[in-house]
Amino acid sequence: MPPVPEAPMKRRSAPSQRYFDLVEALAGPGCPMCAILLQQADKLLQSILYERWKDQPTHDAIRARQGLCSGHAYQLTQYRGNVQTVAIFYRSAVDEVVRILDEMERSVPIGTGRRRRREARSEGAVLAARLAPRGPCIVCAALDETESRLVETMVEYFDDARLRESYEASDGLCLPHMQAVLAACDDRTMLRDLVAIQKRIWAQLRADVEAFIAKTREHSGDAIEPREASSPSRAIRLMPGEHDLFGVDPRSAWRWLDGDD
Numbered sequence: 296m297p298p299v300p301e302a303p304m305k306r307r308s309a310p311s312q313r314y315f316d317l318v319e320a321l322a323g324p325g326c327p328m329c330a331i332l333l334q335q336a337d338k339l340l341q342s343i344l345y346e347r348w349k350d351q352p353t354h355d356a357i358r359a360r361q362g363l364c365s366g367h368a369y370q371l372t373q374y375r376g377n378v379q380t381v382a383i384f385y386r387s388a389v390d391e392v393v394r395i396l397d398e399m400e401r402s403v404p405i406g407t408g409r410r411r412r413r414e415a416r417s418e419g420a421v422l423a424a425r426l427a428p429r430g431p432c433i434v435c436a437a438l439d440e441t442e443s444r445l446v447e448t449m450v451e452y453f454d455d456a457r458l459r460e461s462y463e464a465s466d467g468l469c470l471p472h473m474q475a476v477l478a479a480c481d482d483r484t485m486l487r488d489l490v491a492i493q494k495r496i497w498a499q500l501r502a503d504v505e506a507f508i509a510k511t512r513e514h515s516g517d518a519i520e521p522r523e524a525s526s527p528s529r530a531i532r533l534m535p536g537e538h539d540l541f542g543v544d545p546r547s548a549w550r551w552l553d554g555d556d
């Protein structure tokens with residue numbers, strides 16, 4: 296159990312729970328924001344699975360999103376037992392798409408075999424849009440809210456000595472969270488300090504990866520330090536952010552939903 300951090304000295308009001316969460320997470324491995332969000336996702340998924348199977352708003356949200364997002368849906372299958380709860384929720388999701396297809400079936404024009412390709416494509420795009428989710432993944436929506444608060448807290452307390460020291464000694468922010476904090480920053484001193492600290496962290500990571508490559512490639516016999524040994528996996532986690540928090544890149548098959556030809 297890590298020591299409970301002291302309250303920051305300069306604040307007028309008591310620091311928020313988010314401040315303590317951040318300071319605590321900065322002492323652990325990886326991006327502190329990713330760590331907090333992963334923990335929250337785990338709690339939420341367990342609550343959905345073990346407590347909310349009769350909760351109507353949860354059912355409604357799952358119906359509107361046609362399930363959870365891909366990442367959280369697969370995470371849901373990682374917990375032991377309660378497969379029936381998954382089935383109950385996904386009955387709502389599948390029922391929703393069957394209902395939409397049923398409406399579509401009745402609305403698609405009959406005898407369109409000679410219709411020009413462009414017209415058919417535009418009709419197809421309209422139908423595809425009707426299958427789009429009507430709401431967000433409930434887990435993603437909750438994480439989105441927490442993420443915004445964490446970014447605000449990082450900006451608000453950036454001049455706090457304890458948070459600063461913890462950040463300097465940490466694995467740093469992942470790339471998406473670094474971008475989020477930079478974008479939320481409204482102070483030039485903070486911008487400079489943030490860039491300088493994160494650069495030192497990433498430069499150290501680069502040095503660790505380089506040392507790992509050199510030592511493994513040359514079979515030099517030099518002992519690989521623990522931080523060098525962990526550097527490839529740290530880089531993989533810190534560049535895109537943690538697994539299941541940030542999705543895959545948008546793919547070209549979806550361009551027609553934006554109306555492109």
Ligand SMILES: [Zn+2]
Nearest residue numbers: 326329469472
């Ligand atoms: Zn992160």
Ligand SMILES: [Zn+2]
Nearest residue numbers: 364367432435
């Ligand atoms: Zn999600």
